[in-house]
Amino acid sequence: MSLALFAPGSEWVIAQSICYATTEQSQGAELEEQEFKAAIVWLIANGKTEEALERLAKHYGVCVPKLKVGLPKGHKARTLGCYDARTKTISVFHGNALKEPLVILHEFYHHARTGIDTKHRGTERYATEFAGKFIRAYQSLVVESLGNN
Numbered sequence: 001m002s003l004a005l006f007a008p009g010s011e012w013v014i015a016q017s018i019c020y021a022t023t024e025q026s027q028g029a030e031l032e033e034q035e036f037k038a039a040i041v042w043l044i045a046n047g048k049t050e051e052a053l054e055r056l057a058k059h060y061g062v063c064v065p066k067l068k069v070g071l072p073k074g075h076k077a078r079t080l081g082c083y084d085a086r087t088k089t090i091s092v093f094h095g096n097a098l099k100e101p102l103v104i105l106h107e108f109y110h111h112a113r114t115g116i117d118t119k120h121r122g123t124e125r126y127a128t129e130f131a132g133k134f135i136r137a138y139q140s141l142v143v144e145s146l147g148n149n
């Protein structure tokens with residue numbers, strides 16, 4: 001193959017491979033984040049809630065919240081979980097709620113927000129959205145691995 005013919009093509013290949021490299025890198029980081037979220041959901045659903053909280057705390061650079069079964073007095077009806085910023089404790093209504101990723105992640109969001117800014121605990125909507133992202137990451141990875149089979 002003559003150089004004249006080869007050169008334009010190879011430039012294109014180089015340009016493309018640089019492009020691929022950057023996309024792959026950002027996709028890699030994104031995938032890692034998705035895998036992290038999926039792993040957290042899996043841990044909670046399998047009763048390894050304390051380990052999940054440890055990993056979450058490390059990931060978001062906050063201290064590990066305490067975990068307690070039994071809600072404090074005066075909680076609202078039909079509450080599954082709550083967070084006490086004073087004692088840094090996530091309380092859940094009963095043992096089964098410890099395995100509810102939505103409940104644990106929702107309360108962890110309040111904990112993380114309080115760790116960053118003591119006055120701001122984040123809104124309920126943001127806490128639910130935060131938890132939802134983890135669930136979606138888990139679902140999408142599960143669907144993906146089923147698709148690969």
Ligand SMILES: [Zn+2]
Pocket residue numbers: 106107110123124127
């Ligand atoms: Zn809340």
